[in-house]
Amino acid sequence: MIDVQDLTKQYAGRTAVNHISFRVEPGEIVGFLGPNGAGKSTTMRILSGYMPATSGRASVAGFDVFHQSIQVRQNVGYMPENAPLYSDMKVKEYLRFRAELKGLSGLSMRRRIGEVMELTGVTDMRKRLIGNLSKGYRQRVALADALVHKPKLLILDEPTNGLDPVQIRHVRDLLRSLKSKHTVLLSTHILHEVEQSCDRVIMINQGRIRANDTPENLTRQLRSTTLLHLELEGSGPVTEKLAALPGVRKATEEPLLVHPWRRYTLRVEPDQDVREALLTLATAQKWRIREMHRQLPTLEDVFVEFSMNAGTPSDIPTHVL
Numbered sequence: 001m002i003d004v005q006d007l008t009k010q011y012a013g014r015t016a017v018n019h020i021s022f023r024v025e026p027g028e029i030v031g032f033l034g035p036n037g038a039g040k041s042t043t044m045r046i047l048s049g050y051m052p053a054t055s056g057r058a059s060v061a062g063f064d065v066f067h068q069s070i071q072v073r074q075n076v077g078y079m080p081e082n083a084p085l086y087s088d089m090k091v092k093e094y095l096r097f098r099a100e101l102k103g104l105s106g107l108s109m110r111r112r113i114g115e116v117m118e119l120t121g122v123t124d125m126r127k128r129l130i131g132n133l134s135k136g137y138r139q140r141v142a143l144a145d146a147l148v149h150k151p152k153l154l155i156l157d158e159p160t161n162g163l164d165p166v167q168i169r170h171v172r173d174l175l176r177s178l179k180s181k182h183t184v185l186l187s188t189h190i191l192h193e194v195e196q197s198c199d200r201v202i203m204i205n206q207g208r209i210r211a212n213d214t215p216e217n218l219t220r221q222l223r224s225t226t227l228l229h230l231e232l233e234g235s236g237p238v239t240e241k242l243a244a245l246p247g248v249r250k251a252t253e254e255p256l257l258v259h260p261w262r263r264y265t266l267r268v269e270p271d272q273d274v275r276e277a278l279l280t281l282a283t284a285q286k287w288r289i290r291e292m293h294r295q296l297p298t299l300e301d302v303f304v305e306f307s308m309n310a311g312t313p314s315d316i317p318t319h320v321l
């Protein structure tokens with residue numbers, strides 16, 4: 001659905017996107033992540049046919065973004081960051097205006113506007129002036145605009161920016177519901193969202209792609225230990241025996257919980273799962289276990305690692321870390 005090859009964009013000598021290549025397959029929801037200034041919006045603008053690149057090639061739904069930008073726009077629903085909306089128009093009036101610009105008309109247009117207003121939860125706001133809407137509702141209107149012509153590909157630049165947690169959840173559910181009908185390229189700083197919604201993650205920093213994999217593989221790759229937390233009741237040298245399990249780097253006993261239960265934390269080698277061996281040991285030792293849970297590195301840990309390794313830490317604004 002998206003094929004990017006060796007794409008570069010320079011602004012007045014400053015390289016915003018630096019020889020990037022990637023693909024997005026039909027039906028995928030791909031998270032496009034990176035710290036502020038990484039080059040996400042620039043890439044998304046180019047892919048939507050709104051800005052030319054300096055060099056390289058990109059195609060969307062089989063159309064070249066440079067030479068066939070009209071066909072590209074027909075196939076792409078683009079929601080820019082801080083989408084500009086006409087504040088003196090009413091919601092339905094604005095969507096109608098946008099739908100007409102995108103070539104819709106008549107009954108099918110009216111039906112479709114009704115559908116996208118329902119989908120994005122703005123039906124009750126249809127007669128309100130956009131200028132009087134909250135940020136969350138304006139974001140929804142921008143999303144309705146992006147969806148109105150049933151594009152094959154949605155390019156959403158920080159669609160959850162400025163939304164409250166309930167609205168964020170709504171957008172997440174919406175993304176999931178769109179999955180069967182649209183391919184989605186999504187930029188966001190809410191990594192929890194990406195872990196929950198995206199099939200794949202492309203991480204970009206300083207205009208270069210640093211990672212391109214599933215959220216699971218990225219977190220697995222992180223050179224870090226997995227933590228296994230236990231609440232256990234047993235006698236003898238428990239900590240030593242736990243530490244001796246193959247794959248365990250270190251075992252620590254934390255302060256007594258409520259007698260006779262104790263809490264232990266095992267630092268486990270990446271890619272090792274010691275839970276079965278642990279249960280076998282516990283049975284042999286007649287220990288009792290009332291809780292066991294693994295704490296895996298999150299996508300946020302991966303993001304920080306890639307962001308920090310790629311550039312000088314001072315390049316990276318603290319609010320995204």
Ligand SMILES: Nc1ncnc2c1ncn2[C@@H]1O[C@H](COP(=O)(O)OP(=O)(O)OP(=O)(O)O)[C@@H](O)[C@H]1O
Nearest residue numbers: 011015016034035036037038039040041042043081
């Ligand atoms: N119109 C422009 N003129 C000059 N430089 C620009 C322009 N737009 C972006 N840049 C620069 O290009 C680089 C990439 O910007 P871009 O907006 O693509 O990053 P981003 O990853 O989307 O960041 P954010 O998360 O803050 O939106 C930044 O250094 C930015 O300052």
